[in-house]
Amino acid sequence: MSVALDWLIIGGGIHGVHIAARLLGDVGVSPDRLRIVDPGDRLLARWRTCTATTGMSHLRSPAVHHLDLDPWSLEDFADQWRSREREIFAPPYNRPALALFNEHCDKVVETFGLADLHIQDRATRCAVGCDGVNVQLSTGREIAAQNLVLAIGASEQPEWPDWAPRNHPRIRHVFEPKFDGWPSSNETVVVIGGGISAGQVALRLLDEGHLVHLVSRHALRQHQFDSDPGWLGPKFMESFSSERDFDRRRTLIIQARHKGSVPPDVRRALGRAIDEGQLLWHEDEVEKLDVRRDGLVVSLATHAELEAERVLLATGFASPRPGGRMVDSLVAWASLPCARCGYPIVDSALRWHPRVYVSGPLAELELGPASRNIAGARRAGDRLVDAAWAS
Numbered sequence: 514m515s516v517a518l519d520w521l522i523i524g525g526g527i528h529g530v531h532i533a534a535r536l537l538g539d540v541g542v543s544p545d546r547l548r549i550v551d552p553g554d555r556l557l558a559r560w561r562t563c564t565a566t567t568g569m570s571h572l573r574s575p576a577v578h579h580l581d582l583d584p585w586s587l588e589d590f591a592d593q594w595r596s597r598e599r600e601i602f603a604p605p606y607n608r609p610a611l612a613l614f615n616e617h618c619d620k621v622v623e624t625f626g627l628a629d630l631h632i633q634d635r636a637t638r639c640a641v642g643c644d645g646v647n648v649q650l651s652t653g654r655e656i657a658a659q660n661l662v663l664a665i666g667a668s669e670q671p672e673w674p675d676w677a678p679r680n681h682p683r684i685r686h687v688f689e690p691k692f693d694g695w696p697s698s699n700e701t702v703v704v705i706g707g708g709i710s711a712g713q714v715a716l717r718l719l720d721e722g723h724l725v726h727l728v729s730r731h732a733l734r735q736h737q738f739d740s741d742p743g744w745l746g747p748k749f750m751e752s753f754s755s756e757r758d759f760d761r762r763r764t765l766i767i768q769a770r771h772k773g774s775v776p777p778d779v780r781r782a783l784g785r786a787i788d789e790g791q792l793l794w795h796e797d798e799v800e801k802l803d804v805r806r807d808g809l810v811v812s813l814a815t816h817a818e819l820e821a822e823r824v825l826l827a828t829g830f831a832s833p834r835p836g837g838r839m840v841d842s843l844v845a846w847a848s849l850p851c852a853r854c855g856y857p858i859v860d861s862a863l864r865w866h867p868r869v870y871v872s873g874p875l876a877e878l879e880l881g882p883a884s885r886n887i888a889g890a891r892r893a894g895d896r897l898v899d900a901a902w903a904s
């Protein structure tokens with residue numbers, strides 16, 4: 514076993530990368546004392562593939578939500594872009610172009626030398642003790658660290674409806690790891706889902722010349738953000754934090770999230786495509802999917818039947834606690850406290866155990882409905898920096 518690191522971060526997504534930058538840049542942790550474990554061939558690989566698949570041109574969140582330390586870093590960085598690109602920020606709320614955001618992420622990774630700290634592997638087991646943690650990797654390597662950050666996100670658990678078989682090459686989830694279900698020639702495609710990603714995937718397919726059905730259980734719901742910005746500050750967080758009942762916190766999170774919603778620009782584009790008869794919209798529920806020799810048939814609750822060559826699920830991510838067996842066994846082994854929904858009960862420093870910190874979905878009973886987002890990564894970074902300085 515190698516010498517213990519100060520910090521090991523499991524997960525090299527938006528959260529893991531931002532937290533690494535904060536520990537190195539704000540706390541002064543030495544780079545040789547920190548590592549990030551993630552199975553991707555590069556940091557942020559899941560972010561890049563999921564966002565690229567949707568075809569989104571701009572982020573939903575504003576320009577102050579990014580991975581660097583200084584809140585104005587992305588806007589300053591954009592100055593180099595202004596002469597090159599037209600719509601680098603989309604109104605309202607100055608939402609950055611995805612390409613700009615990604616280049617800025619590259620800058621953060623480069624500034625802090627994070628690629629060199631990336632261990633391309635999967636953590637399979639964590640054991641915690643008073644002095645630190647031991648993490649076993651899938652390659653058999655073991656890493657010891659004084660502190661562990663679980664920044665594992667939900668992107669490895671796409672939500673599969675029960676009626677959708679998992680092993681058919683033409684029935685795929687757009688967010689499954691290694692997604693390769695995009696049509697290469699003109700096809701009839703049924704997209705399932707009612708939120709921003711389903712809308713963007715449908716628009717991208719239309720743009721590429723496919724015949725597209727979009728099936729959503731509900732009418733288009735318009736919200737600029739996926740939760741009210743009041744959840745980023747005291748307006749709503751004060752009463753959330755004073756709530757001691759974690760079932761009630763979970764209810765507040767569910768009520769606050771505008772699940773299955775689209776921002777006004779996507780709403781307008783979808784509305785136009787529907788009105789012009791380009792996008793075939795079905796506010797309906799799928800009852801079953803038949804695989805026939807000559808294609809797929811999606812049967813809806815209203816008895817409509819949609820014949821298609823491909824079904825793409827854009828149904829988001831499943832809600833059980835992320836982390837699978839690795840986190841399940843850590844919970845059992847270290848008797849870590851969980852609410853009835855299965856999610857961690859942590860202190861204000863996001864400590865689940867004196868040596869284990871969490872961010873993203875795992876921190877949402879402490880950070881509230883925005884915990885999974887980029888803003889949530891920044892909030893988690895604030896809490897960890899304070900904890901690191903205090904220790």
Ligand SMILES: Cc1cc2nc3c(=O)[nH]c(=O)nc-3n(C[C@H](O)[C@H](O)[C@H](O)COP(=O)(O)OP(=O)(O)OC[C@H]3O[C@@H](n4cnc5c(N)ncnc54)[C@H](O)[C@@H]3O)c2cc1C
Nearest residue numbers: 524526527528551572573574635636665666668873886887
């Ligand atoms: C299409 C899309 C667009 C979005 N747009 C926005 C937006 O505009 N603004 C916003 O604020 N938010 C947005 N979000 C939400 C959120 O910011 C992203 O989902 C973000 O990528 C979450 O980051 P994360 O680090 O928590 O998780 P992930 O991106 O899931 O990264 C976690 C990483 O941990 C790895 N991992 C998991 N288990 C292990 C293990 N055992 N060992 C090692 N590694 C492991 C995973 O492979 C993954 O690489 C968007 C999400 C999607 C899907």
